[in-house]
Amino acid sequence: MIDWSSFAYLAAAVLFILGIKGLGSAKTAGTGNVLAATGMLLAIVATLYLTRVVQLELILGGIVIGALIGSLLAKKIEMTAMPEMVALLNGFGGAASALVGISEYLSRQGETTGGMVSIAIVLSLLIGSLTFTGSLIAFGKLQGLLSSQPVTYPAQQVVNALILSAGLGLGVLLATSPFSELYLVLLLSVALLLGILAVLPIGGGDMPVVISLLNSYSGLAACATGFVLGNAGLVISGSLVGASGLILTKQMCEGMNRSLLNVLFSAFGKHVESKGADTANKTARSFTPEDAAIIFSNAETCVMVPGYGLAVAQAQHAAQELATVLEERGVKVSYAIHPVAGRMPGHMNVLLAEANVPYEQLVEMDDINPEFPETDVALVIGANDVVNPSARTDEDSPIYGMPLLDVDFARNVFVIKRSMNPGFAGVQNPLFFNENTMMIFGDAKNVLLELVTSIKES
Amino acid sequence: MLDDPAVALTILVLALFVGVEIISKVPTLLHTPLMSGSNAISGITIVGALLAAGGEERNLAAWLGFVAIILATINVVGGFAVTHRMLAMFKGKEQR
Known part of the structure; x- marks a missing residue:
């Protein structure tokens, strides 16, 4: 039997590409955004009518709640607070991908593990969860709920590296072992912790880079979910966003003449010292x-x-x-x-x-x-x-x-x-x-x- | 459909190249709308959430799907709507 939903997802992916292409100039950008939104609507409708979806109550309830919150946010947000808004949306996207990953893992109890799907489930869990907590920390720093100063402690990078290794190790375990709730909970906890610890040491002034990077991650998480579901539409759309975030990250780093590694690990802005040019004997002229x-x-x-x-x-x-x-x-x-x-x-x-x-x-x-x-x-x-x-x-x-x-x-x-x-x-x-x-x-x-x-x- | 890892990776790699090509052409003027718009696109994960929540059984997996639907819908609706709001402000001189 022909799976018609795949064609709908392909059409959606094409609309996304045309939409981003529209953003190439201010004149066509509005149309581009409408095209992309149409693609999303098409993908949702196709999923509801052409796939194994049988119960609609939860779905409609979720969509109504989400649409209300989303449109309210979009309407009320101040333009100065746009970074906070994007950080929050990144986080929600990441969390959604992680939840889908968990849900799929629970539904696949008893199936053989170790294949591509298992790896993809681990990746969507890992990337989705750390995108979620990392975005929340970035949001807190931008909003002033957390100190925008870099938070540092001794041997921080060693600790983070150990936690990352633990996450990867657990990931391999989860992907290769039979169903295990313990491994699932452990992997989730480590991934959530990793997101927090990775963003805390970064100063408020470097948040543009962090948001761009998290944007990329939220795309990659969606991409991993695409591999879990065997859905090419998700893979294409997710990797578009992943590429977009990476390009913006690179441009932000170039704008500051710093490497991405330097931004992520150097706790820039921590030590305020007024060295540099000799201005001791000079006075600035003040005008009215x-x-x-x-x-x-x-x-x-x-x-x-x-x-x-x-x-x-x-x-x-x-x-x-x-x-x-x-x-x-x-x-x-x-x-x-x-x-x-x-x-x-x-x-x-x-x-x-x-x-x-x-x-x-x-x-x-x-x-x-x-x-x-x-x-x-x-x-x-x-x-x-x-x-x-x-x-x-x-x-x-x-x-x-x-x-x-x-x-x-x-x-x-x-x-x-x-x-x-x-x-x-x-x-x-x-x-x-x-x-x-x-x-x-x-x-x-x-x-x-x-x-x-x-x-x-x- | 994507059971063959080679096919899946082929799609991924080609899509990444397309992404880099079209996104490099977006001027810095529009980078914030690009971000919020691409953000909304990453909400495509809602497809997975719909499948998870819409199965025959109403178990934990379905309820996780339900929460995922809420979050992904906020991402999609909020992202496209705020992008729309921003783009409406970019007006040329003649249009004012």
Whole structure:
């Protein structure tokens, strides 16, 4: 007999691929998302009508509950909290895969073990569970429920390596032995623990990498579930997500000029020390928004450099207001977006899009850097390490080699900052002491609004 | 269908290559929607959850499937809906 559901899963996988392809440009992205959602609906309907599913009560109940919670989350979440949302969803996806793995293991009591299916069950359990707890820890760190500082203790990596080996050993046991509840419970506990221990030592500033990696894991867990069920649709879709997460992880690491191993194991951000550039005898120049307004009014080009501080101060709307006022006076305004601006890949673009900044004005690092020498005013708002010239010049600096936005080449640089405190990497920033740099101290939102008022009056 | 490990691995490897190809073409501008959207796609594991919960017996395996359905549906619905909400904000200059 022909298994028609397989064709439906294939069609769903094709729709997912077309959907992601649609995300290749802002114009087609909306359609792409609808295509992918249609694929999912097709897969669900096909499963209900064309497979061994006979009881519908539990299924409908589960779908209604899940859909209510999901749509509520999607509707209420603030755009600044998008990393938390994605972390949570990763965790749920991982947990679902692990539960399916457990369920299949229980249903297959008495069947022969040791084959591909047994290995796949172990993998979906292991990856799914550690994705679940790892995502919850990442969520806690992002949300401020847990300290965002790296949690470290002596011989941490040895302990983690031992636990990982224990997990793999138990996995082999579970896959090759006859049915055993003991091995199942032990493997689950170790996998859940592993997720917690792997994310705890990573600092809050490195969460973009962690979320990308967990995104990849949630895909791989779904992929493993596909092997368990012998379902090619799941294998294809899962590996798409796995690849996507890996690519984003790689790009985030490149944006910080650090290896993935360094991010995962070095507890970066733990030791705050202000070594690096010699700034002891220099003083930064402090300006008022009124003084700055004169320079802005005479400018022809202005590049805004937003960092996460802008999002924390909820200043994206004020920044857009300033941009509008400047544009009315004939100033060409653009936004320079560093690859790791914000707290997850592409986060800053979303925050600015929410404030109605047209996406044409959002310019990536490699495209904007050649423009800085011709720029009259660069305005740094709540960014620090990504504009620190020591990454270019000072080999002793912890951030040496990190790709930079070259704001110091602009004719005038304004930096809006609360105080002279160093940034996430704990490094002093010589940019603040340059001759063409003017500091405006204060809350980003208030300073921007004062700038708007002063420019309107001048 | 995927009883042959070689066939299964072939599908996996080819799908990974397709994934890398199409995802490399997504601009950084859209990386957050890409993440939430691909996240929703990983909710395809709901297919497994449906099979687990919909069997003839209502045993522990079925109830685990039920919980998996709830979690996977949150993942799917939440992921696609929030992606939709974000993409609606990306407007070009002419459209405003």
